[in-house]
Amino acid sequence: MSKSKPVLTSSLGKKLVMSLTGLFLCTFLIVHLIGNFQLFNDDLGYSFNNYAYFMTHFTPIKVVSYLLYASIIIHAVYALILTIKNKAARPIQYKETDGKANSTWNSRNMGILGTVLLIFIATHMQNFWFQYKFGTTPYVEYRTEIATGDRQTDQFDNVPDNYNGYLKTENDGIETIKSKDLYTQVAVTFKNPLLVLFYVVAMGALSFHLIHGFQSAFQTVGFNHRRYIGVIRAIGVWGFGVIIPVLFALMPLYFYFLK
């Protein structure tokens, strides 16, 4: 009697990891998108900057975000391992292949699409996350009259002691928030046409990646039944392939053209 191999060392196990991390990243996309809608609020970044502070300092969210980073890394590392194995499974290539006769372009090029996305994620993190945490993000002070909702907004430079990037006080019916101004960071960043172009292209890659990836993840965990496969495919194509990437892509375009 010999023991079967541990699940994570098997081909199916590795695929399971790809599938689960991929699906987790998909759910993150939804949350991220909803949060980023704050960018479209015409309040000089008041709600967006509050949201940004909440996301970076609320402990459960922090835990989830570490899970997220781990998922990205695991997803990419496993993809690399699988790709190396897959290449080794066909050491001599065909002289001629006709892939379009039997499969979609994106399904065959998930690695390339994924690499684009990985570069995008790195760029995106550098643009915002890194700047927000360690970089040159400016500061902003919001003074809001609670009764009327009237708000004054000022940039400021003199950072108080023990300031962690966010300070909220309430005095005489006026709420004062001193915050890092990620909103302005966004607005400035998206004035760079090359970056905007790159963001839009990356959202194209995201679309193609998810049109295949979403339903593929379900196939891998074993959900493929004619009763519901149509629903999964529709969500994959319309939800993750069209709506989400388009809405994300609108953000840089919005700032570039309208702000």
Next chain:
Amino acid sequence: MLDSKVPAGPLAEKWSKHKFNMKLVNPANKRKFTIIVVGTGLAGASAAASLAELGYNVKTFCYQDSPRRAHSIAAQGGINAAKNYQNDGDSVYRLFYDTIKGGDYRAREANVHRLAEVSVNIIDQCVAQGVPFAREYGGLLDNRSFGGAQVSRTFYARGQTGQQLLLGAYSALNRQIQKGKVTSYTRHEMLDLVKIDGHARGIVTRDMISGKIETHEGHAVLLCTGGYGNVFFLSTNAMGCNVTAAWRAHKRGAYFANPCYTQIHPTCIPVTGDHQSKLTLMSESLRNDGRVWVPKTKEVAAKLRKGELHPADIKEDDRDYFLERKYPSFGNLVPRDVASRNAKEAVDDERGVGKSGVAVFLDFADAIARLGEDTVRAKYGNLFDMYHKITDENPYKQPMRIYPAVHYTMGGIWVDYNLMTTVPGLYALGECNFSDHGANRLGASALMQGLSDGYFVIPFTVGDYLANLGSFAPVDKNHPAFEETRKEVEANVNALLALRGTKTVDDIHKELGKIMWEYCGMARTAEGLTKAKGMIQELRKDFWKNANVLGNNEELNMSLEKAGRVADFLELGELMVDDALNRNESCGGHFRLESQTEEGEALRNDEDYTYVAAWQYTADNQPEVLHKEELIFENVKLTQRSYK
């Protein structure tokens, strides 16, 4: 006179009594024996698996790259079994009777009865292995009637019954390979039999990849190598099907029985040209709804062939539905041999259709009009698609063209009741032996016989032989017989490789096929057969002088593989002609023009030919010696078949 070793006693009790009387090998001693199984079709795979389960060590050999590819896989229709699940009056006795009668009273009663008895176990076995037979909505097994049988006893798995049964046997074989009880040699062909003190004790094989000539020793050798239909070059057999293993065993002393009994299947796709490499069969279930016809006159047929007329242009009055005309009660459903012969007559009468004129129509226009295209599609869709793919003609719009093709060989190595050949320790199973189908095989009976021999007969009978050996000693692999036989094989291979003539081996094979088809095919005469004998002898000389066999014996060598097989077919062809000449009667698939009724039907001569003709090889270029096994019918009365 040959001893068939049929046990005494009433027919229905023979097998159970015999099973009791046979000696057994103690379980602990079984592992001391090694059994060689050549061929891994239904008979071979089932035998190898069953013997290994019992504890014997088994070695299997096949020329394909996997046991699963043996040509049993191509059987379409189904497998008969006397289960009587349909409550329509079937019984073991009825299956026995139908098979004896269908074989035109040229099979051995006791064997056929045993076949019918164990048929019921086969279905149980296959279902337990996970063979997905067709089922009814209630979840029970479905049956259909087949080949004009009056009861529904045919089990089937869509049009791929052979595939599913073979994969079942193959899975049982795989299980034993995994357990280490079976060693499987693929891409190996058996080139000779090794005998020690008159007993079969091993074989010589060629590893087709490396060319290595190897010897393998065993206490018994089972030939499960299928039929020899490829002697005709064009047949429904697989390209690699060959007689070599059986023929080399024949030359080592195994008698060859009734070689002239070949079955020609009526509903095959016609030949399109000289380039044709094989023929494709379509299930004869097509004849349930298709109507066979040719034009009434040669003139109309000639216009059709030239394309000046289309089948639809021909009026009802100008059509000859010859099967319906001649056999009003059976019509298009007459047995295979009758349907085939009548198609040939029409073509010989220059009323054939298609570009070559060697075909008749199988017309579904009436069925489509009566049942609707959808119903016809549901029934025969896959066959229509296959026809469409091969011929590029749409059978929903125009009649199919069909013509008979060689399909199965009832003749084969002579075996006794225990399936042992005239060489002790050498057995023949399945289509390779001659035993159960007489002069004509019924539809859905080939699969039954292969599995019956392998699962339920050989495990008992081989044990009896081994138990009687009186020794458990391993076969001495250093016995000089192995080296001697190996050297002979090597010499033969080298002789073939030395051929550097102008003809390809296929050229000669095609010539042989034409001779066989013309003179030893659907209709045979003494004159034609005599002529054919001379032609084959000439062709054989031509082969050994003018064939071109390229390459060496160190790698996969297609020329060499084919050459060895054709060399054996050339010798077998001559024996077939001899046998057909000897049997001056018509029976089943063997139709001698000299022996027919006034209405042109096959006329048996029971007085003189109620025997099995078993031929003994003597020496190269010497006539073979005929031995007869009288067929004794204690249970059925011999009658003339009539389908009027």
Next chain:
Amino acid sequence: MSGQMNLTLKVWRQTNIKDKGQFVTYQANDIADDMSFLEMLDIVNDDLTRKGEDPIYFDHDCREGICGMCSLVINGRPHGPEYGTTTCQLHMRSFHDGQTIVIEPWRAAAFPVLKDLAVDRTSFERIQQAGGYVNVNTGGVPDANSIPIPKRIADEAFESATCIGCGACVAACKNASAMLFVSAKISQFALLPQGQTERYERAQSMVDQMDAEGFGNCTNTGACEAECPVGIKMTNIARMNREYFTAKLFREEDVHN
């Protein structure tokens, strides 16, 4: 009716498993469109033989599309340009006069080339031997009708069991993955009551063997399903995954070997 055509063939030639191999160009002239693809190769081989050149070795046997022996990647497609068709059932009417046809063997580390266009598929054998069976001996089994099987289950099992084991799925897959083949066998037994007792051990041992043979992983491109000559569906792979993960997550047991 039948047109004649002249074709240029670029064929992979390789003497044996150790040889490096290369493409060789041949002319195939006067090819009739009602010939099968393999008959066209027969003619090329006849010509080669007459010229004293080694004929092209290719695997084939039944030539009716059921044995699974024939292979060939033809112009980048396993079994050629027609869907649902094996090479032996492919006819020359699918090509046109003057066309160049590139003919290659299956390419996979687990399918080494033996000679020319023939590959060694014994890796498939070993996967089947690892568990592609029900553990029953001959005899002593219950009556065939003692366990009713709903028709749709039997039909579904049949659809999986119809795999001919040709390896086109591996050849088509950009990762040379064998999952369609393996999953078809696992599915057949997972569906049938006869396969239940060893259902989970089977999934594990067959997947383990598949991995050991060096096949690639599935990336769900669907190329296998599209090129399968007998229409095995990817739902089989999903089922295999379910079987395997269920076994791993809930039924970790010893695997028979």
